[in-house]
Amino acid sequence: MLDRVHAPILELNVTYLQALIAAVRCRTIEPMVTDEKIAFSERLNKVLDDVGFAPKGRGRQVQLGERMGVSQKGARKWLEGEAIPETVRLIEIAKKFGASFEWLATGRGDPYGGSEHPLPPLSQTASEIMAVVDTLTESQKKDLLAQITEQSKRNEQLLEELNSRPLAAVPGKPRPVSRFAESARKGATKANTPPAKQSE
Secondary structure, eight states, X not given: OOOTTTTTTEEEEEOTTOOEEEEEOXXXXXXXXXXXXXXXXXHHHHHHHHTTOOOTTTTHHHHXXXXXXXXXXXXXXXXXXXXXXXXXXXXXXXXXXXXXXXXXXXXXXXXXXXXXXXXXXXXXXXXXXXXXXXXXXXXXXXXXXXXXXXXXXXXXXXXXHHHHSOOOOOTTSOOOOOHHHHHHXXXXXXXXXXXXXXXX
16 A cells, blocks of 8 residues: 555556556656856846847747757757856857856856957848858868858959959940049030130
8 A cells, every 4th residue: 555645646557467557647847947047047148139139039049049059948948047058068159149258157257358249240141151050060161161262262353353344335325424524524625725816
């Protein structure tokens, strides 16, 4: 016979084969929230507010999860004071958002290491690009950087080539003349015109 303490948790059932089946009721265990975790979540939310992240309740968990390469659930735990990331992850967060690691981890010091403002907020497109880049390996990141650098050099060469070519007039259309060029031409015409003879 079960004592009164265990009776509500454990129920014993015996089937016709005399097999003992113990049914255990599931209970929800609330996450352990401490003052330290809450203080961290407040600091993290401040940094995210400062860099222009989505407001709480409007996709912040998803955005942070994608940016840091963690699940939405993991990001939620950080943002709601249920967990503190490991030190390596804290360093990564501080670097990505321009915050002081010491302040983010402990609350001591200046939030942005002496600078007045955090990094400027990223546009949605830039955030999406960063999320994709964060999923790449170091080798893939180096290859991507090399490709971008090479394309940038090609673009500069094309611009220099285009700027060095004289503009050709379109056949059948007069070439547009700026106001400055027009006034300069009129001034030159007046200067080259001989003075009119005065009659006596």
